Amino acid sequence: MSSLDRMLRLLDLFAAEQPRWTVEQAIARTGYSRSTIYRYFKSLSAAGLVASGGDGAYGLGPAVIGLDRLCRLNDPLLTRAQPHLAELARALGLVAVVESFRDQVVVTHVEVGPEASVPADLQRGLSAGLLDSAAARVLLAHENARRLRRFHDVAGAAIGKAGLGANWTAFRQALRVQRRVGFAVHDGAGALGALRVAVPVFAAGDRAIAALAAPATVRDEARVGEHLLRGARRISALMADQAPPAQATMASEATWRPSASRANGAVAMTEDRLSVA
DSSP states (O other), rough: OOHHHHHGGGGGGGGGOOBBOOOOHHHHHHHHHHHHHHHHHHHHTTTTTTTTTTTTTTTEHHHHHHHHHHHOOOOHHHHHHHHHHHHHHHHSSSEEEEEEETTTTEEEEEEEEETOOOOTOOTOOOOOTTTTSHHHHHHTTOOOHHHHHHHHHHHHHHHHHSSSSSSSSHHHHHHHHHHHHHHHEOOOSHHHHOOOEEEEEETTTEEEEEEEEEEEOOTTHHHHHHHHHHHHHHHEEEETTTTOOOOOHHHHHHHHOOSSSTTTOOOOOTTTTTOOO
């Protein structure tokens, strides 16, 4: 890892659990020398990425706020998908856009319907583990093999406990089934885990760039899944610079009839569960 990489990894220290760090705390967590930590914090401060307070501790700096505003205004996914997200929110009450980041997922947008409000604990920037929600599992299933192998090496026990396979071979098979199923239903942990149904959004080349997630009761899974599938296909077409499929085609494709079973921790939706009254 280069010196620049090590410096940027200091930004990973900042989290809701501990948003401010002293030099001593950073040394204890990273193992870097005092001179190195001072040098890194000085460079990050000059870039506005961190800022020190009167207590001598560092927090995230004003440049992060400016960068977040640029993301909100110019994120290609959010700007192109906005009409479809608004339509989904009107139908489902709430829909979240979730993207992967290293060994976690992050909520990048929450859209709510006219009669709903954003839950206090479900905000842009909320992060969660790769096993803790339906959205995370959908994104995990579309990761490349190298990253999946690395994740399994460090989280094999947690993967087995989550029902996604007792070894590497079983884990890969579980994710293969999940990809074939097309979307996930999972009772997860925390605010993001409460969004029980999720589907992938693709860019050109069938690359999963995000997941759409929404809350659903057991009886409502089919209706929510149908809406999310339709919305995700439209957004994926936009991201691939294609014209959205015709409405008739969208309606016929939205009903998921998987050949996979509920094996290896992947959730298959049967025809009766996807029948919409």
